[in-house]
Amino acid sequence: MDHFALYADLHALLGESGLLTDPQVVAAHNTDWRGRYRGTAPWVVQPTSTAQVMEVIKACAKAGVPLVPQGGNTSQCGAATPRSGHPEIILSLSRMNRILELDAENATLVCEAGAILAQVQKHAEAAGFLFPLSLASEGSAQIGGVISTNAGGTAVLRYGNMRAQVLGLEVVLADGRCWNGLKGLRKDNTGYDLKQCFIGAEGTLGIITRAVLRLYPLPRQRVTAWLSVPSPTLAVRLLRFLRAQCGDRISAFELVSHSALSLVLHHLPQFQPPLDPLPAWSVLVELEEFDAQAPLQGLLEKALVLALEERLLDNAVLAQSLTEAQALWALREQISEAQKREGISIKHDISVPVSRIPEFIELAGKNLETAFPGIRVVCFGHVGDGNLHYNLSFANPERNRTLVPQTPAVNRIVHDVVSALNGSISAEHGIGQLKVQELVHYKDPVALDLMKKLKMLLDPQGLLNPGKILA
Amino acid sequence: MDHFALYADLHALLGESGLLTDPQVVAAHNTDWRGRYRGTAPWVVQPTSTAQVMEVIKACAKAGVPLVPQGGNTSQCGAATPRSGHPEIILSLSRMNRILELDAENATLVCEAGAILAQVQKHAEAAGFLFPLSLASEGSAQIGGVISTNAGGTAVLRYGNMRAQVLGLEVVLADGRCWNGLKGLRKDNTGYDLKQCFIGAEGTLGIITRAVLRLYPLPRQRVTAWLSVPSPTLAVRLLRFLRAQCGDRISAFELVSHSALSLVLHHLPQFQPPLDPLPAWSVLVELEEFDAQAPLQGLLEKALVLALEERLLDNAVLAQSLTEAQALWALREQISEAQKREGISIKHDISVPVSRIPEFIELAGKNLETAFPGIRVVCFGHVGDGNLHYNLSFANPERNRTLVPQTPAVNRIVHDVVSALNGSISAEHGIGQLKVQELVHYKDPVALDLMKKLKMLLDPQGLLNPGKILA
Numbered sequence: 001m002d003h004f005a006l007y008a009d010l011h012a013l014l015g016e017s018g019l020l021t022d023p024q025v026v027a028a029h030n031t032d033w034r035g036r037y038r039g040t041a042p043w044v045v046q047p048t049s050t051a052q053v054m055e056v057i058k059a060c061a062k063a064g065v066p067l068v069p070q071g072g073n074t075s076q077c078g079a080a081t082p083r084s085g086h087p088e089i090i091l092s093l094s095r096m097n098r099i100l101e102l103d104a105e106n107a108t109l110v111c112e113a114g115a116i117l118a119q120v121q122k123h124a125e126a127a128g129f130l131f132p133l134s135l136a137s138e139g140s141a142q143i144g145g146v147i148s149t150n151a152g153g154t155a156v157l158r159y160g161n162m163r164a165q166v167l168g169l170e171v172v173l174a175d176g177r178c179w180n181g182l183k184g185l186r187k188d189n190t191g192y193d194l195k196q197c198f199i200g201a202e203g204t205l206g207i208i209t210r211a212v213l214r215l216y217p218l219p220r221q222r223v224t225a226w227l228s229v230p231s232p233t234l235a236v237r238l239l240r241f242l243r244a245q246c247g248d249r250i251s252a253f254e255l256v257s258h259s260a261l262s263l264v265l266h267h268l269p270q271f272q273p274p275l276d277p278l279p280a281w282s283v284l285v286e287l288e289e290f291d292a293q294a295p296l297q298g299l300l301e302k303a304l305v306l307a308l309e310e311r312l313l314d315n316a317v318l319a320q321s322l323t324e325a326q327a328l329w330a331l332r333e334q335i336s337e338a339q340k341r342e343g344i345s346i347k348h349d350i351s352v353p354v355s356r357i358p359e360f361i362e363l364a365g366k367n368l369e370t371a372f373p374g375i376r377v378v379c380f381g382h383v384g385d386g387n388l389h390y391n392l393s394f395a396n397p398e399r400n401r402t403l404v405p406q407t408p409a410v411n412r413i414v415h416d417v418v419s420a421l422n423g424s425i426s427a428e429h430g431i432g433q434l435k436v437q438e439l440v441h442y443k444d445p446v447a448l449d450l451m452k453k454l455k456m457l458l459d460p461q462g463l464l465n466p467g468k469i470l471a
Numbered sequence: 472m473d474h475f476a477l478y479a480d481l482h483a484l485l486g487e488s489g490l491l492t493d494p495q496v497v498a499a500h501n502t503d504w505r506g507r508y509r510g511t512a513p514w515v516v517q518p519t520s521t522a523q524v525m526e527v528i529k530a531c532a533k534a535g536v537p538l539v540p541q542g543g544n545t546s547q548c549g550a551a552t553p554r555s556g557h558p559e560i561i562l563s564l565s566r567m568n569r570i571l572e573l574d575a576e577n578a579t580l581v582c583e584a585g586a587i588l589a590q591v592q593k594h595a596e597a598a599g600f601l602f603p604l605s606l607a608s609e610g611s612a613q614i615g616g617v618i619s620t621n622a623g624g625t626a627v628l629r630y631g632n633m634r635a636q637v638l639g640l641e642v643v644l645a646d647g648r649c650w651n652g653l654k655g656l657r658k659d660n661t662g663y664d665l666k667q668c669f670i671g672a673e674g675t676l677g678i679i680t681r682a683v684l685r686l687y688p689l690p691r692q693r694v695t696a697w698l699s700v701p702s703p704t705l706a707v708r709l710l711r712f713l714r715a716q717c718g719d720r721i722s723a724f725e726l727v728s729h730s731a732l733s734l735v736l737h738h739l740p741q742f743q744p745p746l747d748p749l750p751a752w753s754v755l756v757e758l759e760e761f762d763a764q765a766p767l768q769g770l771l772e773k774a775l776v777l778a779l780e781e782r783l784l785d786n787a788v789l790a791q792s793l794t795e796a797q798a799l800w801a802l803r804e805q806i807s808e809a810q811k812r813e814g815i816s817i818k819h820d821i822s823v824p825v826s827r828i829p830e831f832i833e834l835a836g837k838n839l840e841t842a843f844p845g846i847r848v849v850c851f852g853h854v855g856d857g858n859l860h861y862n863l864s865f866a867n868p869e870r871n872r873t874l875v876p877q878t879p880a881v882n883r884i885v886h887d888v889v890s891a892l893n894g895s896i897s898a899e900h901g902i903g904q905l906k907v908q909e910l911v912h913y914k915d916p917v918a919l920d921l922m923k924k925l926k927m928l929l930d931p932q933g934l935l936n937p938g939k940i941l942a
Binding site for chain 1: 856919
């Protein structure tokens with residue numbers, strides 16, 4: 001690339017503050033948060049307006065240099081990290097972080113792409129609303145990235161994923177034009193719903209610059225319980241049973257394997273076992289209620305007693321205070337930390353129809369045990385969404401070291417089962433760089449062809465986040 | 472077109488029963504249900520399988536003859552009717568009407584495109600589930616058409632429109648290939664979400680042949696009330712107030728103008744005024760509850776008393792039985808019938824942000840009164856979605872006849888206000904043939920350009936429902 005001409009163009013457009021060149025600063029942007037990917041972008045551009053984003057894209061198009069849009073840099077799949085050895089520029093949205101409007105009567109919020117998810121949540125709550133999307137990285141994840149990943153998290157069961165929260169978008173296209181779809185409408189059937197193309201596209205089809213998001217009434221009560229269930233089969237039946245009893249008050253239904261819970265209790269001794277004996281399988285269930293006076297705890301207790309009679313569960317404990325509820329949630333949320341302390345593991349983010357979760361767990365477990373006798377499965381996740389985090393390791397550290405080079409073989413076994421059950425090899429984390437080859441292996445060829453054509457249509461020059469999603 | 476060769480091909484593919492040629496039968500398919508559009512398709516093809524749809528498309532592609540997909544033929548905009556004077560064939564999905572699967576633990580239903588909406592609702596209910604999408608034509612509307620229109624209806628406030636109900640699709644493309652996206656997953660981030668392209672595309676980008684739909688728990692209680700509110704401004708404030716009190720239990724919030732209610736009471740004397748005096752503005756509100764024991768009526772009563780104290784409403788009546796609830800709903804649902812009996816009117820299906828509903832009503836009313844003094848506005852609709860049906864006529868039949876030729880001028884006034892308020896000229900009915908020119912006038916040029924490019928990408932030969940949405 002013609003470094004000098006492009007540098008001059010970008011400098012003229014953005015000035016010193018909008019063009020980061022300090023090698024240490026740039027290096028941080030070139031590395032994903034897990035340290036798994038390292039790009040070689042020479043600079044980071046930080047525009048402050050949609051107009052600047054348009055000009056940056058035009059300058060890069062002229063120079064033939066691709067852009068890698070980056071929000072909070074919290075991708076699990078290297079989606080926001082440039083590729084090593086490719087001449088690419090990082091486009092950071094961090095300075096476009098304003099919340100522009102909260103319309104209480106329309107229950108919508110308008111913000112720039114760089115607004116941080118936790119700030120959006122807080123802004124909504126201060127006005128008496130809930131912005132429901134919630135995930136571990138919400139303190140750094142930016143709205144543009146959350147939309148581009150179609151992020152999931154812990155509230156999907158009740159509120160849907162990020163796609164369901166987006167009413168309107170403003171997007172800068174690869175040709176430098178801006179598509180203004182920034183409408184706060186619940187209903188709009190004036191032709192193709194273009195915003196859907198950009199949601200979950202990981203920045204490969206356009207640069208999201210602004211969004212209109214849906215807000216919800218703020219729940220006035222929550223009740224949280226930890227349940228012991230005999231098997232995944234009964235966990236799935238229990239979900240159906242509780243839904244029929246409590247409706248969509250159920251806001252979380254998280255499955256936790258014995259192995260996952262044991263790791264937490266082993267590595268984080270400040271936590272207490274929620275039930276005695278330690279459940280073979282646990283479910284963390286949470287209900288929400290908008291009416292402050294409604295007997296929410298009574299409703300859950302009644303439903304659990306009926307479920308106990310139906311032998312859908314063995315035992316249950318209800319949190320009696322916010323502190324107790326937080327302690328139960330911590331057991332779920334600390335699984336990742338406990339796994340990290342235990343050592344490396346091979347991770348998967350899969351989904352299948354909820355009804356097939358038990359089959360997945362049984363089949364994948366059996367096939368892995370055959371190929372890797374004694375392998376340890378740490379399995380947990382959003383069963384209500386059919387989404388499991390399914391992680392594999394050996395308890396013995398030495399033996400575990402021999403497993404890591406076998407990652408492709410392990411992936412093949414797990415993803416073959418997912419595929420046979422009509423599931424997804426990436427439920428909520430996206431494809432990024434990590435799963436590009438797995439996608440080629442498993443995706444319907446017609447779908448892959450349509451995806452490539454859509455990419456060619458919207459980004460014929462390959463300027464936007466090349467090498468992500470599609471090879 | 473080479474009639475003979477194409478006829479021979481289609482006959483060989485489908486046999487007598489799959490190729491309708493009886494002029495009377497074909498004429499019915501050539502006419503929309505309102506009798507506003509008449510096509511000149513010589514035949515109707517009625518395949519019974521996806522494989523047959525693929526072959527039909529290939530035969531038509533070879534002959535260069537476009538196809539008009541048709542479901543229940545209930546479009547409000549002529550979307551499923553061939554154009555007059557164009558050589559087109561009607562592709563009826565009516566024989567592909569099977570419900571293929573109901574997965575209770577995944578809360579999903581799989582059906583063919585020709586399944587009738589009311590049958591899907593009944594099938595779900597028999598299994599203890601709710602399929603929430605509900606609209607006036609549900610006894611004939613077919614799922615493929617409902618998806619292709621991204622239909623709305625009366626339950627959008629709580630459950631979203633049809634797009635929100637679709638988890639997976641099978642679509643036959645213009646090149647005769649089949650894209651199999653028939654997955655029942657709540658989470659799937661493996662690249663671009665292709666199904667979104669076909670939802671709301673009115674059959675112009677592909678032929679939907681099967682769908683996976685979401686099901687919901689069946690509500691155990693409903694409570695319905697008719698409210699008198701002083702103004703649209705207070706109606707919108709009341710909605711926000713009730714949402715904060717009752718959460719998303721609110722499943723309907725319908726505004727009815729004095730003129731609309733008066734027409735019903737005048738033309739359908741079997742109905743009683745819900746309140747005395749007759750409200751300047753009415754709201755029909757309904758709440759749903761999953762717990763059979765919860766004091767739902769008490770919750771609404773309490774909220775309405777508080778709203779009365781806040782002067783957000785003047786008066787209210789709660790239905791004390793299912794019969795009373797049905798009587799209140801009938802007042803809302805008979806508005807269209809009453810209008811029909813009153814005479815012709817110029818209709819609009821618009822949306823704006825909910826917060827701007829009062830502004831829309833005031834501004835549009837003022838501008839129309841200036842241009843057409845004495846004009847009568849009949850205004851009602853799904854205010855919770857920002858969606859109004861806004862219909863114009865003169866009470867005097869003779870004067871009314873002079874209004875009809877002024878339709879373009881009336882549309883311009885109404886749609887200019889919609890546009891100024893960042894709204895939509897088609898909230899739930901789509902574009903079809905009716906609003907193609909209005910779309911060109913009001914749609915963002917970048918959006919129109921992208922839409923045309925998407926059409927070119929997926930249907931370069933213009934085989935699928937030409938002249939609909941895009942000119």
